[in-house]
Amino acid sequence: MRQHATSSGKRSRTALAGLAAVLIGGATAFAGVAAPAQASPTAAEGAGxxxxxxxxxxxxxRQDGTxxxxxQGARQAVRALVDAVPEETPVGLRLYGSDYPGNNERQGCTDTRLAVPIGAxxxxxxxxxQAMxxxxxxxxxxxxxxxxQAAGDFxxxxxxxxxxxxxxxxxxxNPDPCQAARQLKRQGIDVRIDTVGLFLEGNRAxxxxxxxxxxxxxxSFVTADDAAELTSELTAASTRAARRYETSGxxxxxxxxxxxxxxxxxxxxxxxxxxxxxARWYRFEVEEGQTVRVALTEDGSVDYGCCVFLRLVDPSGNRVTSQNTYNRSGVAKTINIASYDGGVRDSGVxxxxxxxxxxxxxxxxxxxxxxxxxxxxxxxEPSESPTPTPTAEPTEEPTEPVTEAAGSDDGSGVPGWLYAVLAxxxxxxxxxxGLVVMLLRRGQGGTSTP
Known part of the structure; x- marks a missing residue:
């Protein structure tokens, strides 16, 4: 179905500038020009x-925060790409989703065209x-x-x-994109596809x-969320188009x-x-909530079949994410992994x-x-301090002995009031x-004769 969306949240123009950097990096390396990155690749002679x-x-x-x-950002990035690559580099442009505005899926799913055939x-x-x-x-x-359809563009x-x-x-x-990419290879077409995802945070699919x-x-797959995230991906993106790669870190x-x-x-x-x-192990510090991205590029000089594994492991020794690759092509390959969805869960090494x-x-x-x-x-989250329980002021001990109230129990089980009644x-x-004895004595005295 069509995707008509509103603003995806606050993001800066640097994301769009970063996309231009990725595209230019891929093109310049492909043409044999090293991209301006920390570890610049060395490309072979001859541009494809x-x-x-x-x-x-x-x-x-969709709009960014500005x-x-x-x-608009993609338009600027593609223009920058064709302005930056050497004049002899063959470049073309294919579009999809550009022409059919309706809701008929059959028509919408065939909406792609070669806007500019490949040429110098x-x-x-x-x-x-002009096409953009x-x-x-x-x-x-x-x-x-x-x-x-891109198979026929080259x-x-x-x-x-x-x-x-x-x-x-x-x-x-239909066709499934992954299957379409594999089919290009099955047809014997020597093609490498680098993918750039625009603002995909949270979109795991x-x-x-x-x-x-x-x-x-x-x-290689990279994301264009902001310039900082793209810095580590620039070398990998540029080497995708290079026949050979020489490590230089x-x-x-x-x-x-x-x-x-x-x-x-x-x-x-x-x-x-x-x-x-x-195995090779490396360690570094990271805080909870931060995102970790790792890019590994092997130089393609060794035919190792399967497999090289790249893993990110948390302080408890649990795997956060991993990826693997195999290579029999003799061409440099890159593995990318990242901790998506809110970053890492634990602070520490x-x-x-x-x-x-x-x-x-x-x-x-x-x-x-x-x-x-x-x-x-x-x-x-700031922890709420429990309200302290007021401490009662100490009272003076009574100076007079305490008299037990009437009716108290002496511990024998007989109420005190019963003792009083019996008394x-x-x-x-x-x-x-005593009264009876006194009356008897008086009676005896009244009846005696003189």
Whole structure:
């Protein structure tokens, strides 16, 4: 179905600028120009073809916190891309969801077209700018159909790279986007698909789908939420279009177990290597609620089959997230993992582990990796101090003995009042007895004769 959405929350213009950086990074590396990142890749001689596939569906009308729509930001980013790449680089533009404004799913799910056929950027720049000029968020999101038709957009030879930009998942389902990406490879088309997700925070379905598309062709999935998050992804995005990759991070040797993990600094790109049956462990600090993103790029120099595993582990030793990859292509590949949905749950030392369980491998596999920590820690709720119980003032001990009240129990089980009644009765009996004796004596004296 069509996606017409309102504002997705407060986000800055830096997110859209970040998208431009990702696109430019991919294009410049593809053309053999190192992107301006901390660990710059080295691309092989000879540029292939680059096709940008752009989402123009209804949901691209959403605005960021400054009132800039996603469509406006994407338009600026694509223009910046064609202006930045060398003139001889072959570049083209395909759109989807751009033309059909109705609700007929059958028509909406075929809404994709090659807006600018692939050609040298020097002559295509003006054409791309013109094609982007009047674009308005319009229809459905037929990602699978766009990928299927992209197979015919390239020439018969050479490397091909697709940069797919979307703010959500496919809304048609036929063909399935992941299957469409795999089909390109089955057809023998040498294509690599890098996917860029616009404002996908919390949209796990879109994240999984775009990641699946990239994985199917040895590409990379990145998100464009803000410039800080894209910094760690820039190198990975640019290397996707490079035939070869040379590691260039800060050399480090990871521990072989969690207990011997080596400290690393988030934001720094490191280089290490690994061979079959080995593990590498690294450790760093992170606060509850912060997001951790890890990107690992292996240089493609070793045919290791399956598999290299990348894991993020919490302070308790539990796996937060993981991903794995295999490689027999001889082309650099990237693994990306991230702690989505509110960041990590526990503050403290977290770990990144890299392990290899290859079928067969000759020598060690070099790789670069970067850990990025972003976002504010979860604020702790102030604990309410219990209201102190007032302490009673001490009272002076009584100076006079306390007299037990009448009717109190002496501990024998007989009420005190019963003793009083019996005492009264005893006195009364004695008094009566004395009166009787006195009367008898008087009677005897009155009857005596003189």
């Amino acid at each position: 073809s680059l096709l940008v596939i752009l989402d123009v569906s209804g949901s691209m009308a 009132g800039t729509t996603l469509m 950027a020097g002559s295509n720049a003006a054409k791309v700018t 000029q009047g674009l308005k968020p319009t229809g459905f999101t037929p990602i699978g159909t766009a990928l299927k 020439g018969p030879e050479g490397e091909r790279t697709i940069v797919l930009v979307s703010d959500g998942e496919d809304t048609c389902g 879109a994240q999984r789908q775009l990641s699946c598309i990239a994985d199917a062709t040895g590409g 800060t050399p480090i040797e990871g521990g072989t177990a969690q207990t011997t993990a080596v400290d690393i600094e988030p934001g720094t790109t490191y280089s290490d290597d690994i061979t079959k049956g080995e 977290h770990y990144v582990s890299v392990t290899m369980t290859a079928d067969d491998i000759n020598g060690a596999l070099p790789y670069d990796f970067t850990v990025e920590v972003s976002g504010e820690p979860t604020a702790e 009264v009765l005893a006195i009364a009996v004695l008094a009566l007895g």
